[in-house]
Amino acid sequence: MVNQLKEHYPIQMICNVIGYSRSRYYYHQNPGKENRKEVILKSAIADVAGRYPTHGYRRITQQLRREGHTVNHKRVSRLMRGMGLLAKQRVQRKRTTNSVHGYKRYPNLVKALTMVRPNQVWVADITYIRLREEFVYLAVLMDVFTRGIRGWHLDWTMEKSLTITALEKALLGHTPEIHHSDQGVQYAANDYVKMLEDNDVKISMAAVGKAYENGFAERLMRTIKEEEVDLSEYRNFREVNERIEMFLEEVYMKKRIHSSLSYLTPSEFEEKWRYEQENIQM
Template sequence: MGSACHTLSLPRSTWYRRQKQASSPDPDIDLKDRIQRLALAKSVYGYRRMTVELQRAGLIVNHKRVLRIMREDNLLCLRKRRFIKTTDSEHGLPVYPNLKIGLVVDGIDQLWVADITYIRLQGEFIYLAVILDAHSRRVIGWALSRRIDTELTLAALRMALKSRTVRPGLIHHSDQGVQYAATEYINLLKENGIQVSMSRRGTPYDNAQAESFMKTLKYEEVYLSDYANLTEARQSIGRFLEQIYNRERLHSKIGYVPPEEFEAGLSRHNQTTIC
């Protein structure tokens, strides 16, 4: 087992948990996702109000099951903490129109989509910022931190800028959160000739591609792991993003090939066309 963990570059605790879950899929995985999202939006809710909220949404669930899940995921204590949401649009900074509306993306580096999500460790929450190429679905920039600040999103953007070629007309799309509206972030985009686009307020569907990716990340990596600390989370999540998602996972929207393979195919096609 030790050599297997070393070969896969996985923490031992994560390996054990995945082996256990592979043999017995978690029947609560969808409910856990709903509860975690509600707990972030309504951090003062205890398990009884959470149960009623879920029932009002049409789920058949009792308070005992909700209490168990909230206790296992350390969500009962959120009501006693100051909690920071991933999107803070009450900042007074300039916001930008949604340039995605009516946009047809037919090549890489025409549209980048960005988003932030939270990840629960054993005793705290950390935050992940990600940037995707909208055409290939490839993760081109990411950063992980205990702080949900502009430096988090800047780190992901700097990675994307380092790894990609900025093409004329490239659009960067995000929500209206303060981390994306910050002067330093906007300036870095404009200095590189990138147009700024933001979702309409309270309209998460405007950034549906990023939202869908975050759900994939949660279901295929985060919920199958039990990160002890930030270092362990960075190791496992980095492996998922760069190795599994970009190079191995088949994506239905791009013909059931991995994003890197899809981009390589585009490059070969373009070279053939030129010749």
């Protein structure tokens, strides 16, 4: 049945409807024409791709190696192409930035800055999450050097309490040298700015209309949307809050590897950096 339907619908959609896992589907495709090792590898690829649907073949390869498979990226690329797992869908975003306000603007302090240590620069952004009949909003702060999540908060509205609460949580454990964001009203508001200034944090902002100047935060939000939000259907606020907490604090921080971190997770990368610094000072 799956083979008949796949000419008209995506494999993932078919598997979701009939309750058939994608890894199981690929595992049973033409078993007589493939050796057992390749069938097992394709099943493993499908499993990893299901957990990390936006990973390209290089990160899929690294994740497979972490899980005990001996494989190179060329073979993974070939198999993923044959399995139809290389194409990515782009998701349109709802606008969450209102930069039309009378608050003070700040220059971009990070444009030519090289990141060399944790808490040198934090980036901040807001995204929306659709429930069945309404929206909720997520504010996140990320450390650029480690890609670690420093603080986050989910709320019903985009009022200033959304970003202030996320910042309060972040400052409980760390303090950045520079806070970088877009020029949205939530980040330029007096209460938010005062909290940064009270902690001796320099304020940096991307220019209006230049989202790429806050590219690290943009990519983080895209990851959250593509790898958690767009794959889920939340019934209520409590459920989305629990799922976002699990994704950010467990999956993203402790399981999701980053090519920019030498294929380590943010937690592993920061722990490794601090260990190396301690040994240098000894």
